[in-house]
Amino acid sequence: MAVPFLDLKAQYLQIKDEVKPEIEDVLETCYYVLGPKVKNFEEKFAALCGVKHCVALSSGTAAVHGMIWATDLPAGSGLITPPNTFTATAEGIVLAGHVPVFVDADPVTWNLSPEKTEEFLAGCSSTGKPVDPKTGAVIKGIVGVDLYGQPADYKALQKIADKYGLFLYEDAAQSHDGSRFGQMTGSFGDVASFSFYPGKNMGAYGEGGAITTDNDEIAARMRTLRDHGSQEKYFYNFIGHNYRMSAFQGAVLGVKTKYIHQWNSNRIAAAARYNSLLKDLPVQLPVTVHDTRHVFHLYAIHTPQRNELREYLAGMKIGAGLHYPEPLHTQKAYEYLGYRKGDFPVCEKNAYENMTLPMFPELTEEQQIEVASGMKDFFKRG
């Protein structure tokens, strides 16, 4: 039996009777950009995250860029982030005019390590303010990433941010409706960013993103930045961008906000089933840390044999992904920062040994048994 990595059609079929009239409404009212559908979505999503503001944007990349831009740091500030993330995290830092400062991840959660962050900051703060020894950038912030759907340790990161007077940002592109310490993703730190790319836990039918925050000033600045720095038509307070959300995506996401919790609960149940099906195999399984709702955007296992295993599964028509196969610090685009292979061993292990298994809310037990039996066969053959 073929098992796809992702099945977007299965979810569409569940909600199509609700989505179609919403899309029809956009067509009939001709309110194609922002407008009532986007506003309705913003209100619902802010409530889901437990924050005052959600500002809907055109993509998750716009959201990472926007959340950093909206905090108005001095040009060339350093922002700490892990290199085992999608390029958009570091790209957003660069697009906002700043410098990514990489720190290694935790070997259990694969999220930014608070211990290594603290150690790094302690080592580069002799003058009283932390300065990145590689680039000379004064460090002004930390961008945590909720990799695979597990929120980073924001309690520890907030303590560090407070100690050094840094902004704390959350890249929550993979963790809609996740939580840690009883607090929802999107509500940690100063401001968070989300992606609604179709394959995300809460995916639009095209590109989409948002920032969420309790900070009135950041939210107001983001609303202006997404619309060319304008609050009043034809008058511009500063240089902005066109990062407005399409009304079609607002309409779809407004419907999906109702279902995301249940869909994520299905993912969590599927992850538990994988854990039990795969427990005797020589692979590192994902760990959900205490007091955390890990929403399993991706179910990532680790093995040094992942390329051979992935090929074997592909032969059985089982889809498996790599998230991500090369860390950012060894990518050509970030060469100018001066890092080398070997600098971040945990992120490198994550990159070279991870493989992500089929995961979506409608994944069946039968499909998971098929994936597990393919993996068992592979290891039995040696």
Ligand SMILES: Cc1ncc(COP(=O)(O)O)c(C=O)c1O
């Ligand atoms: C961690 C992370 N940040 C940012 C993004 C960027 O989102 P988008 O693809 O919507 O621009 C993604 C999307 O893959 C992501 O996984």
